[in-house]
Amino acid sequence: MREPEEELKALEAQGLRRHLRRLASPQDATIELTDSGACLNFSSNDYLGLANSDALKSAFQRHIETYGAGSGASRLICGTMAPHLELEEKMASLKRSEAALTFSSGFATATGILPALCGKDDYLILDKLCHASLIDGARLSGVTMRIYPHNDLSKLRDHLLWATSKATDQSRIVIVTESVFSMDGDRAPLAEIVTLKEEFDALLLLDEAHAFGTIGPQGRGLAAELQLESRVDLQMGTFSKAVGLSGGYVCASRALIDLLINRARSFIYSTAPPPALAATISDALDLITGDEGTRRREALWKNIHLFSPDAESAIFPQVMGENDAALHASQVLLEEGFLVPAIRYPTVPRGTARLRFTLSASHRQEDVTALKNALARLLTDC
Ligand SMILES: *Cc1c(COP(=O)(O)O)cnc(C)c1O
Numbered sequence: 001m002r003e004p005e006e007e008l009k010a011l012e013a014q015g016l017r018r019h020l021r022r023l024a025s026p027q028d029a030t031i032e033l034t035d036s037g038a039c040l041n042f043s044s045n046d047y048l049g050l051a052n053s054d055a056l057k058s059a060f061q062r063h064i065e066t067y068g069a070g071s072g073a074s075r076l077i078c079g080t081m082a083p084h085l086e087l088e089e090k091m092a093s094l095k096r097s098e099a100a101l102t103f104s105s106g107f108a109t110a111t112g113i114l115p116a117l118c119g120k121d122d123y124l125i126l127d128k129l130c131h132a133s134l135i136d137g138a139r140l141s142g143v144t145m146r147i148y149p150h151n152d153l154s155k156l157r158d159h160l161l162w163a164t165s166k167a168t169d170q171s172r173i174v175i176v177t178e179s180v181f182s183m184d185g186d187r188a189p190l191a192e193i194v195t196l197k198e199e200f201d202a203l204l205l206l207d208e209a210h211a212f213g214t215i216g217p218q219g220r221g222l223a224a225e226l227q228l229e230s231r232v233d234l235q236m237g238t239f240s241k242a243v244g245l246s247g248g249y250v251c252a253s254r255a256l257i258d259l260l261i262n263r264a265r266s267f268i269y270s271t272a273p274p275p276a277l278a279a280t281i282s283d284a285l286d287l288i289t290g291d292e293g294t295r296r297r298e299a300l301w302k303n304i305h306l307f308s309p310d311a312e313s314a315i316f317p318q319v320m321g322e323n324d325a326a327l328h329a330s331q332v333l334l335e336e337g338f339l340v341p342a343i344r345y346p347t348v349p350r351g352t353a354r355l356r357f358t359l360s361a362s363h364r365q366e367d368v369t370a371l372k373n374a375l376a377r378l379l380t381d382c
Helices: 004-013 054-067 075-079 082-094 106-117 132-141 153-166 190-199 254-263 275-289 291-307 323-335 365-381
Strands: 030-033 037-041 099-103 123-127 144-148 173-178 203-207 234-238 248-252 315-321 353-358
Touching: 037 365, 054 275, 082 099, 082 248, 082 275, 099 106, 099 254, 106 132, 106 173, 106 203, 106 234, 106 248, 106 254, 123 132, 123 153, 132 173, 144 153, 153 173, 153 190, 173 190, 190 203, 248 254, 275 291, 291 365, 315 323, 323 353, 323 365, 353 365
Parallel strands: 123 144, 123 173, 173 203, 203 234
Antiparallel strands: 030 037, 099 248, 234 248, 315 353
């Protein structure tokens, strides 16, 4: 039998072994690492600086007093409380959809939706750079799947033609894309994808994980920015990034949401998130869609444009190529006081190991300039 030590050695030899890094402080723009001390944090997805905000900390404490600490059961048994339903109503209204459902994470949302929606007689067409949770959801479903090169509309059309030629009148054809891609930071050509999905009578599942809170009117995402919400069948995302907490959501028609309540296994067979968390997420949504959210988004986009004038999101890849090059660059930056992770296979394709910077509203402008200078030094040195 294969020994785990041998597998770990093989990972180590390829520069692919991963280790946990311990934080000795809360999540913030400046953090304390147990091993390397204080540093500027350019690696979190806390885009609006809410994870450690006074507003959410005190809301969470208050809601625990009202609703208790745990939920005790899955949503369909006796775990559904007022805050869960109020949060879902709020999400549906924010996304201009009929209904919404929440999950314990974005990962659980993706792996719940796709097997509930598709089976072997259905056709799923997915962007090559889609997140692992979407790929795993697709695999779990047993659906017939085709992958198109990143943002390649003509290949997407070819796959739609193929799916249409195979489909029966009962088959679903589902297109899956993200609005902002998590490891590249670019956006999907959403308007064109919506036009195609209508031409072929397909469904569209859009993952707004990195767009929700950061893009569009009131931070409502890319579909909102392009006024396409009513034409996207399933809008999903997470409360773990710009919202600063944790959990996932999907917004869709009442019938699709009811189907998910009956079929999505990660919803049915998992304990409901703590009601105090659901209530705190609702407060965070009020904050994000209100004046405070607007101020934080302005600060975020000021930082983004300072770092790179024509950036499309708060995510910046610096492709280094080999794993060792990315690991070395990450280590050099850490020694200068910047936490920037090296992202490697299988998160990104082999040979495209990279540094991935993420900016937040809570970074000061001088922090962003310092990072920019450190990166320029690093790239001239190597
Ligand atoms: C982060 C992410 C998820 C998972 O969300 P969690 O709430 O962290 O589980 C899903 N999809 C995409 C595109 C993501 O970037």
